[in-house]
Amino acid sequence: MSSIILHHYPLSTYAEKVRLALGLKRLAYQEVITPIAMPKPDLLPLTGGYRRAPVLQVGADVWCDTQLILRKLEQWHPEPSLFPHGCQGEAQALCWWIERYAFMPALGFVANVNEGLFPADFVAERKKFGFIIGKEDVGPLFGRYVQQLAAHLGWLAGMLADGRPYLLGSEVSAADLGAYPTLWFLNRNGGDEARRMLPLDRLQGWYERVTELGHGSPSEINGAAALDVARDAEPAATDLPADGDPSGLKAGTAVTVTPDDTGRDPVAGTLVAADDQEVVIRHQDPRVGQVHLHFPRAGYDVAA
């Protein structure tokens, strides 16, 4: 298998989840540091316009979204497992909850207490993307952010209250990696207010254990080199069924795939294969030729 290339940027919370997965599995990989905002000229030719971070590339195949990236890493490198004792369902459901319901108030909290963190042009760019971080938008909502965060972080602390080291028991799992980035973001950027108003101290021991996983062994390459890798490779054969889409979409249909939450830019291609957890589309780009783009199903609309 050609080597794994992670496209990400250091500040990305979602990328932190994948970096920890690479750390848990002690993998060596290549990394491309992408811009934190548009334009992203070395990423979009590879992803058909999908702009979010992170993205994982192997040759001419690209996996979008951490939900799917963790499942693929597990398939390629099963040990140590991200889903010990068959906990894939629980772990992914926990990730979904925390990413959708706890991360947004954490972002709003930080935008309130650490106004200087985000430059004005970045605030405007992120508003179009779907993240509200301007003081005029987040200021009136501060009370709500604190209330929601205290409740959600209280659930996390409650899971650990019986003394277990990790959220699902004695072994680390993808659930910990999904929950960690919200805490990572608050610990780094939430200042004294976060320590005073939120139950961060009750999560500290767990936080330190997950931090110790590290990030594996990255070696940086530039974006153009990664595009060359895709250009010089053919998409790999997929083991998903050609007609496995649960809504009846058939292989060969022209489709768009669109995130349903943030960064809702549709990606166009031809349906190659699908099941209830993954869809693969073929996309053609002048810079890289043919690529196969892989998306998870939860959180994405696939339309003919």
Ligand SMILES: N[C@@H](CCC(=O)N[C@@H](CS)C(=O)NCC(=O)O)C(=O)O
């Ligand atoms: N559901 C996606 C969410 C990814 C996401 O929202 N990433 C943020 C960075 S943490 C992003 O791409 N922001 C816009 C950008 O970087 O242009 C995943 O799990 O990968």
